[in-house]
Amino acid sequence: xxxxxxxxxxxxxxxxxxxxxxxxxxxxxxxxxxxxxxxxxxxxxxxxxxxxxxxxxxxxxxxxxxxxxxxxxxxxxxxxxxxxxxxxxxxxxxxxxxxxxxxxxxxxxxxxxxxxxxxxxxxxxxxxxxxxxxxxxxxxxxxxxxxxxxxxxxxxxxxxxxxxxxxxxxxxxxxxxxxxxxxxxxxxxxxxxxxxxxxxxxxxxxxxxxxxxxxxxxxxxxxxxxxxxxxxxxxxxxxxxxxxxxxxxxxxxxxxxxxxxxxxxxxxxxxxxxxxxxxxxxxxxxxxxxxxxxxxxxxxxxxxxxxxxxxxxxxxxxxxxxxxxxxxxxxxxxxxxxxxxxxxxxxx
Amino acid sequence: xxxxxxxxxxxxxxxxxxxxxxxxxxxxxxxxxxxxxxxxxxxxxxxxxxxxxxxxxxxxxxxxxxxxxxxxxxxxxxxxxxxxxxxxxxxxxxxxxxxxxxxxxxxxxxxxxxxxxxxxxxxxxxxxxxxxxxxxxxxxxxxxxxxxxxxxxxxxxxxxxxxxxxxxxxxxxxxxxxxxxxxxxxxxxxxxxxxxxxxxxxxxxxxxxxxxxxxxxxxxxxxxxxxxxxxxxxxxxxxxxxxxxxxxxxxxxxxxxxxxxxxxxxxxxxxxxxxxxxxxxxxxxxxxxxxxxxxxxxxxxxxxxxxxxxxxxxxxxxxxxxxxxxxxxxxxxxxxxxxxxxxxxxxxxxxxxxxxxxxxxxxxxxxxxxxxxxxxxxxxxxxxxxxxxxxxxxxxxxxxxxxxxxxxxxxxxxxxxxxxxxxxxxxxxxxxxxxxxxxxxxxxxxxxxxxxxxxxxx
Numbered sequence: 041x042x043x044x045x046x047x048x049x050x051x052x053x054x055x056x057x058x059x060x061x062x063x064x065x066x067x068x069x070x071x072x073x074x075x076x077x078x079x080x081x082x083x084x085x086x087x088x089x090x091x092x093x094x095x096x097x098x099x100x101x102x103x104x105x106x107x108x109x110x111x112x113x114x115x116x117x118x119x120x121x122x123x124x125x126x127x128x129x130x131x132x133x134x135x136x137x138x139x140x141x142x143x144x145x146x147x148x149x150x151x152x153x154x155x156x157x158x159x160x161x162x163x164x165x166x167x168x169x170x171x172x173x174x175x176x177x178x179x180x181x182x183x184x185x186x187x188x189x190x191x192x193x194x195x196x197x198x199x200x201x202x203x204x205x206x207x208x209x210x211x212x213x214x215x216x217x218x219x220x221x222x223x224x225x226x227x228x229x230x231x232x233x234x235x236x237x238x239x240x241x242x243x244x245x246x247x248x249x250x251x252x253x254x255x256x257x258x259x260x261x262x263x264x265x266x267x268x269x270x271x272x273x274x275x276x277x278x279x280x281x282x283x284x285x286x287x288x289x290x291x292x293x294x295x296x297x298x299x300x301x302x303x304x305x306x307x308x309x310x311x312x313x314x315x316x317x318x319x320x321x322x323x324x325x326x327x328x329x330x331x332x333x334x335x336x337x338x339x340x341x342x343x344x345x346x347x348x349x350x351x352x353x354x355x356x357x358x359x360x361x362x363x364x365x366x367x368x369x370x371x372x373x374x375x376x377x378x379x380x381x382x383x384x385x386x387x388x
Numbered sequence: 389x390x391x392x393x394x395x396x397x398x399x400x401x402x403x404x405x406x407x408x409x410x411x412x413x414x415x416x417x418x419x420x421x422x423x424x425x426x427x428x429x430x431x432x433x434x435x436x437x438x439x440x441x442x443x444x445x446x447x448x449x450x451x452x453x454x455x456x457x458x459x460x461x462x463x464x465x466x467x468x469x470x471x472x473x474x475x476x477x478x479x480x481x482x483x484x485x486x487x488x489x490x491x492x493x494x495x496x497x498x499x500x501x502x503x504x505x506x507x508x509x510x511x512x513x514x515x516x517x518x519x520x521x522x523x524x525x526x527x528x529x530x531x532x533x534x535x536x537x538x539x540x541x542x543x544x545x546x547x548x549x550x551x552x553x554x555x556x557x558x559x560x561x562x563x564x565x566x567x568x569x570x571x572x573x574x575x576x577x578x579x580x581x582x583x584x585x586x587x588x589x590x591x592x593x594x595x596x597x598x599x600x601x602x603x604x605x606x607x608x609x610x611x612x613x614x615x616x617x618x619x620x621x622x623x624x625x626x627x628x629x630x631x632x633x634x635x636x637x638x639x640x641x642x643x644x645x646x647x648x649x650x651x652x653x654x655x656x657x658x659x660x661x662x663x664x665x666x667x668x669x670x671x672x673x674x675x676x677x678x679x680x681x682x683x684x685x686x687x688x689x690x691x692x693x694x695x696x697x698x699x700x701x702x703x704x705x706x707x708x709x710x711x712x713x714x715x716x717x718x719x720x721x722x723x724x725x726x727x728x729x730x731x732x733x734x735x736x737x738x739x740x741x742x743x744x745x746x747x748x749x750x751x752x753x754x755x756x757x758x759x760x761x762x763x764x765x766x767x768x769x770x771x772x773x774x775x776x777x778x779x780x781x782x783x784x785x786x787x788x789x790x791x792x793x794x795x796x797x798x799x800x801x802x803x804x805x806x807x808x809x810x811x812x813x814x815x816x817x818x819x820x821x822x823x824x825x826x827x828x829x830x831x832x833x834x835x836x837x838x839x840x841x842x843x844x845x846x
């Protein structure tokens with residue numbers, strides 16, 4: 041069985057902006073979260089997969105057949121863009137049924153498909169309504185139903201949770217989970233929000249400045265970012281330059297204000313270390329401390345607090361600690377701190 | 389109302405009034421030739437004395453009481469000079485007492501500006517009916533009662549004044565002027581919005597005045613013409629033919645335009661190409677050039693003994709100029725920009741994302757156009773068609789040169805004016821006016837109400 045979609049050095053030129061080269065492959069039933077900051081080219085990539093933008097260079101194959109010149113309506117791709125883009129002159133039912141006219145299926149099967157998707161997405165009670173009366177979440181669901189009803193071989197979701205209130209976001213996440221479980225549609229889900237990627241907990245690709253820089257499970261990206269830019273984008277605020285010294289299979293990192301062991305041996309002499317904010321804890325005594333931090337700011341985030349400490353002039357470290365430990369800390373305190381996990385090194 | 393601190397002043401004012409009255413009484417009494425009228429005045433003044441005493445001891449409203457005393461005294465002295473007879477003088481006194489009462493009410497209950505407006509209105513009415521017009525005391529009384537009835541609200545007062553001005557200064561078209569004034573006032577008072585300020589209202593008022601100066605001839609012609617004359621004109625076979633010919637040629641011209649301008653408008657709206665800006669300004673050429681110039685240009689190309697005109701005649705057997713083909717050509721030429729620009733705007737207003745959505749749902753370009761772009765642009769296209777139709781039906785200059793006969797309605801007006809003059813032409817003009825307005829508003833109504841339910845945007 042060949043891949044549903046395969047991109048090889050796909051390049052797209054849009055005026056000044058160059059997207060790619062991007063290489064990516066998804067098998068039947070895969071769910072890929074494409075994570076990247078605003079303006080990194082995620083939407084342009086989706087547009088070129090859907091056929092809205094022409095591919096400048098490279099290869100795009102759908103189910104093994106080169107499709108870089110196929111017009112959008114023959115690609116069999118469901119594309120839910122960031123704004124729902126429902127047809128204002130049609131009611132919800134006719135919006136969802138729009139693509140059915142072009143589906144090469146027997147009448148009975150079309151109706152069954154329509155009923156199934158409407159039931160799955162829970163939009164049955166909206167069918168007779170005008171689309172101008174829908175809430176943001178409802179409109180998103182209808183747009184999703186409209187794209188799913190044509191049985192796409194690949195579903196593209198562009199920021200499916202954006203501009204929804206927190207409750208609607210949770211509901212939408214559940215819907216996306218359930219939809220993928222029930223239909224097994226291969227999906228590319230684009231987002232700029234790493235919390236959304238954590239929540240989906242599927243395959244994840246990080247896209248920065250028009251290129252996919254790292255791909256893997258969410259856990260892997262979280263633990264092992266392959267560059268400091270990825271680490272910074274994924275929320276590791278504690279990325280510091282360091283020099284490394286390896287003796288008898290054990291690598292020590294020298295940061296200037298702290299020395300610490302690495303989890304794995306590291307061959308380079310210079311690079312970066314990533315300290316996870318939750319991997320820093322209070323030391324029982326001054327002797328046990330890896331470093332001393334002077335508290336600059338304490339802010340609450342629900343169950344945990346964010347404490348920012350200065351470890352040397354101009355160098356700040358962010359610490360996440362449970363609320364009940366942090367509430368006595370005030371700016372100016374000198375805290376003895378130590379690492380609860382070994383450090384992770386990054387080459388560049 | 390017994391404000392103690394006012395008491396000395398109050399007593400002084402009333403005492404002054406009383407002294408004046410006694411003086412007046414003495415003056416009247418000393419005259420030897422006292423007639424009935426003057427006896428009446430003496431009685432009035434005596435009554436006033438009683439009011440004055442009541443004011444001192446009874447603590448009544450000083451404004452009303454004092455004003456009443458003043459009014460009665462003034463009428464007793466001046467009534468004969470102002471009014472032609474004692475009846476009018478008495479009526480004037482009664483109305484002035486009413487005005488006094490209303491004035492006091494406004495002064496004590498409403499903002500001072502209302503009171504000033506009221507006083508200024510009174511003086512203005514006095515100026516118009518007593519000083520400007522002769523023997524208009526009865527009208528003055530009538531309008532004073534109107535003033536008393538409307539003075540409490542500036543809005544009503546404004547309506548009252550437009551009525552007054554229409555029937556005094558805007559003769560001989562008072563009803564037309566009234567209609568225009570009231571429309572402007574209603575719009576002004578109903579105007580709402582975040583930027584509703586005196587400035588924006590003044591802008592609106594000034595603009596509306598100009599618009600209505602342009603509409604005034606329309607109103608005068610419509611209201612001023614006898615229905616019987618219009619009916620007579622309508623029975624003339626020549627007029628009937630001209631109207632019917634105008635209707636069908638304009639419709640046919642609009643149809644031809646729809647066939648070309650809808651696809652072209654869509655293409656220009658969706659495509660970017662070199663020369664697009666130039667094309668967009670070329671569209672306006674038929675609007676820019678004078679109609680007579682357009683007519684002669686058409687004759688130069690499509691007329692008899694001209695290249696294309698001859699070719700057409702040889703191919704189809706009929707010439708272009710002097711036939712309905714020529715009429716159609718001229719109408720299409722002048723109406724084209726209206727249709728094309730409307731189509732362009734209508735398609736521009738359809739978001740391209742919706743068409744992208746249609747494509748990704750499996751719709752080929754044809755389906756995308758007919759199921760998304762066309763229905764969503766439908767209302768704008770229809771409005772454009774109405775404009776083009778109206779332009780084609782009303783075209784005179786270009787048609788005159790290429791096909792002065794057979795007659796269309798505008799040409800018929802021209803021919804009739806040349807043959808029999810202004811007054812014989814006005815019934816025909818009124819008829820055409822009525823006809824075009826009814827047609828235009830009907831189509832606008834269809835476009836705005838019936839089609840709006842379909843083209844509702846989110």
